[in-house]
Amino acid sequence: MILEPLPPKILSVRRIPNADPALLRAYGADPARHRSLGLVTVDQDDPTYVALDEATKHAPVDVVFARSFYAGSAHGSGPISGEILGVLAATDPDEIDEGLAALIRCLEHDARFYAADATRTTAVFPHVITALGHYLSAQAGLAPGEPMAYLVAPPMEATIGLDAALKAADVRAVKIFPPPTETNFAASWLTGSLEACEAAAVAFAEAVVKVAAEPKGRYL
Amino acid sequence: MSRTRQLIDALRDQMGGSAPLPPPPPLPRVAEPPARVYPRRAEEKSAYAREASAHTTALLGIGHVGTRYATDVVLQFQAELAVAHEAVGQELPDDWAGKSGLISLQSRVQSHREFLLRPDLGRRLSDDSLGVLRTAVRRGVDVQPILADGLSAVACMQSGLELLAEFTKACEARGLSVGTPMCAKFARVWLEDEIGYEVQAKVAAILLGERPGLGTGDGLSAYLVYAPAIGKTDGDRNMMSNIHARGTVPKVAGDRLAVLSKAMIDQRTSGVALDLSHLTAELGEAAGRHHRAPQERVRLVEVQS
Incomplete structure (x- = not known):
């Protein structure tokens, strides 16, 4: 069946309300502006880039880190590694929640690969x-x-x-x-x-x- | 529904896709906006917020919705800020002083924009105005009142003449000679030093529109200095602010400023060195160096919510 949607699987979603400054810096966030992080791994990388971008439209969050993993989700380092780690940063954990909600909505309803x-x-x-x-x-x-x-x-x-x-x-x-x-x-x-x-x-x-x-x- | 999915579904039909696709997942229900605003109304303020806001005109205990201000607070803030912006943007008409029967002076500032950007030019008189000052006014007076636009021409035009008249009347009642009434355009406070020196006044008093704050675009301030001369500092000045209908009214302000002038001439000094401790009856809270009585915040504009 051609052009059938292949929905992405969200493998993990976590939030760090008050991240350590060293961690913030290492992942490209600015400790002066960011305090909270939202992290997500998904088995499809490109829909996740789109969904991370979608999150910036719904909440005052910044995408500070988003990298694809080598050779794709079939070769992940663990069961929840997937194909990408995306990180949102914001001043407030509430903003992270709002951003993650928009991101998940986008992954579940919009951005996906097709066969x-x-x-x-x-x-x-x-x-x-x-x-x-x-x-x-x-x-x-x-x-x-x-x-x-x-x-x-x-x-x-x-x-x-x-x-x-x-x-x-x-x-x-x-x-x-x-x-x-x-x-x-x-x-x-x-x-x-x-x-x-x-x-x-x-x-x-x-x-x-x-x-x-x-x-x-x-x-x- | 996803726009991309609609496009790809159409392409699939066009390319002869056989079996129907699984239905798209149902869209999630959009969460209701927060039902509660904290506090919902002004009367729901906490005891602490009520107590604190009785001591200041600052905005305290205005509540929040999540991490943000409530909509009515934001609208009120924007309305009051607009009043302030408008007052700063107003320019005193060139012919206003003449029509009001005042000598017209101008600082070295040429345009309104320059006035806002160059405070130093607003503190010195233009050559033309110096000429007028040297020929057309009374010299050697006790008190030289100067009406000026300052940062709010609106305030100057609204209650400036009334304050000037009350101040002049109160000075004369105390036996002080008052200089020719004049009005300076594009003026900063320190302009009184040069004017007062030129007319050899004992006390120079500039009455000018004060920097508009939230919802107060119509306030006047008065700055008085003894033995005015260029080089006087703010430590040499006494000032009174919030002269408008909802603060200190011009009648009361005129009286108090006359009492201040008299005290300056009696003690031959002004500013920090001036002793006002025996004048509490006439000056009220303006004499003390202590806590000012709570002032209720009266809104100049009110947004209906």
């Missing part, structure tokens, strides 16, 4: 962020509130898909992450009008499905 083939072995992430938060906008060098297409697939699929996406609509690439990334996927961030981002994401997903169905084209 690109019938056996669910190829995953594609053709996500449209309608309005960027403070985190991804800073990473992408865009203004908060701008739309962005966040496109991820395995190396071959992503490369063909990115070309299709860029040609499908009036979008421009803000950042391209060629393989190998930590998880060995390839990704790209495109921006333009919201409609253009949506058209690009759909073209990307369609191209990925077609490559997954016919990986060798007409050559073999």
